[in-house]
Amino acid sequence: xxxxxxxxxxxxxxxxxxxxxxxxxxxxxxxxxxxxxxxxxxxxxxxxxxxxxxxxxxxxxxxxxxxxxxxxxxxxxxxxxxxxxxxxxxxxxxxxxxxxxxxxxxxxxxxxxxxxxxxxxxxxxxxxxxxxxxxxxxxxxxxxxxxxxxxxxxxxxxxxxxxxxxxxxxxxxxxxxxxxxxxxxxxxxxxxxxxxxxxxxxxxxxxxxxxxxxxxxxxxxxxxxxxxxxxxxxxxxxx
Numbered sequence: 001x002x003x004x005x006x007x008x009x010x011x012x013x014x015x016x017x018x019x020x021x022x023x024x025x026x027x028x029x030x031x032x033x034x035x036x037x038x039x040x041x042x043x044x045x046x047x048x049x050x051x052x053x054x055x056x057x058x059x060x061x062x063x064x065x066x067x068x069x070x071x072x073x074x075x076x077x078x079x080x081x082x083x084x085x086x087x088x089x090x091x092x093x094x095x096x097x098x099x100x101x102x103x104x105x106x107x108x109x110x111x112x113x114x115x116x117x118x119x120x121x122x123x124x125x126x127x128x129x130x131x132x133x134x135x136x137x138x139x140x141x142x143x144x145x146x147x148x149x150x151x152x153x154x155x156x157x158x159x160x161x162x163x164x165x166x167x168x169x170x171x172x173x174x175x176x177x178x179x180x181x182x183x184x185x186x187x188x189x190x191x192x193x194x195x196x197x198x199x200x201x202x203x204x205x206x207x208x209x210x211x212x213x214x215x216x217x218x219x220x221x222x223x224x225x226x227x228x229x230x231x232x233x234x235x236x237x238x239x
Contacts, residue, residue, distance in 0.1 A: 074139070074206045081137050082199060082211045085149060089192075089216050092128045092156065095121035096217030099159060099185050104178055111167050118164030125157040141202040148195035155188035156216070189215045 036042040099121060102110065132150050137143055162181035169177050196213040203211055 071206060075208055077137065077139060078142070078199070078203050078206055078208060081135065081142055081146075082203070082213065084131055084135060085196075085199065085211070085213050088128045088131055088149070088153075089213060092124050092153070092216045093214075094217075095124045095160065096156060096185075096189075096215075098217075099156075099163065099181075100217050102163065102178070102182070104182065105175075106166075106178070114163050115167050118160045121160035122157050122164070125153050125160060129153045139202055141198055141205075145195040145198035145202070148191050148198065152188045152191035152195060155184050155191060159184035159188060189218075192216060 098117060102114070106114070129150055132146055132153070135146055137146055159181045162177055162184060166174055166177045166181070192215050196211060196215070199213060200210045203209065
């Protein structure tokens, strides 16, 4: 008869024994990767960055050149128009100056000459409008100024025609006509000054000096008197 107790004891002993734990495997050392700028993505990023920088540089240079060209074109237009207005101002400075000397109560000699003088004045102001009418400045400021210059010449012409009516009038009517002509003349001068100020504003915006366009007949348009040259051996200080 077999002994059951011994078998049971042997079975339990074999199950109770465990295998010893194996040592952990050493982790493989991480490999040294390529720098980011040597990778395909890094090279692509560098190329894109260089292209962007070069593009911005070319854009800045092109924009600066374009702005310089536009400024130069504006300056040429302003200078040409300023020259035209100066020529017109010179053409009407004599009649405008003559009208400015008419007194509120002129003497008989002046009244006698007003009829003929007014016709010459009117013709000068009418002829002077031609160059301004033919001028078509593209600058909006110059367009407004050109309109004011034309209105000024029209008012000067109206003043000249009003002066032409004075010799045939008498009493209060003559006084009223003289006052009306003087008012038209002064309004014309004010309009001319406003137009010249607009031109100066456009020139300032274009980095240019003032136009120097004077009001017709004003003292600014008169030629300065020449001083006599000092005699030989004399100095300007009089010593």
